[in-house]
Amino acid sequence: IHLISDCKPSEIRYILLHELQHYRHKDNLVNYLMILAGILYWFNPLVWTAFAAIRGDREIACDASVLRMLDSLGAVTLFMLDGLRHIFTSPRIVPRTIQQLYVIGYKSLFVILLIGIFCGMVLGLQGYYTLVQFGSVGLLGSAVSLSLIRELGPVLTAIMLAGRAGSSMAAEIGVMRISDQIDALDVMDINSIAYLVSPRLVAALISFPLLTAIFDTIGIIGGYLTGVAMLGINEGAYFYRIAHAVTLDDVTGGFLKSVVFGLLVTTVCCRQGYTTHQRRDSVGPEAVGNAT
Secondary structure: OHHHHHOOHHHHHHHHHHHOHHHOOOOHHHHHHHHHHHHHHHHOOHHHHHHHHHHOOHHHHOOHHHHHHHHHHHHHHHHHHHHHHOOOOOOOHHHHHHHHHHHHHHHHHHHHHHHHHHHHHHHHHHHHHHHHHHOOHHHHHHHHHHHHHHHHHHHHHHHHHHHHHHHHHHHHHHHHHHOOHHHHHHHOOOOHHHHHHHHHHHHHHHHHHHHHHHHHHHHHHHHHHHHHHHOOOOHHHHHHHHHHHOOHHHHHHHHHHHHHHHHHHHHHHHHHHHOHHHOOOOOHHHHHHHHO
């Protein structure tokens, strides 16, 4: 631990390759700790920023890559908080929210249904061939339902909406940015965050949990089609296991994940479009394409 706290990033590779060779047989714990610390550094410089904060080492704490990471994280967080704040202060937010509910929610419904039914069918098929080896095919209903409600439902719904609705947000706001429409809103004393971002945040916070529930339901139906209709599992046993395996905590946890995913996806997508003019790799329509 003392060695880790005294290392600088430029010294990590040398220490891992040379200085710790004599620890290999004497103290494996120290060797493993240093290897783990080195791996963590290459993937996340914030680990060493924490050590620097404890030691008061400004040389490490002011590393350029770390500062850029912290700057980007802080900018995204402030952008999200600004959008959430204007939910309660923006006039006429309800009509714009209803419009975004149609764009984010209703227009994404077909994709959610398509992916949900096939995901449930694959879970039912593969789960059957796994459980039949142990004589536990009656547990297929609980396996399919818990997999969807706890993990796959919120994650796959967020991925589908990020590709379908999130790209639309980034492209629309990006085009408004490069065509000076956002500047025109500011000139007319209309808060662009409240006008463009806040309705999308509200619509996402409503749409993501609802679409997650639809995904879970259609996925369970897909598992029923393969497990019961195709492979011949008892229908009563399938739904009995679902009713007794799924608890309120499972459903609540899935909905909380979907809310968090909705907030993150919408914030990132809106900010990518909103800051299109600040990109360094391109300008104009090309910047909108890169942001999307």
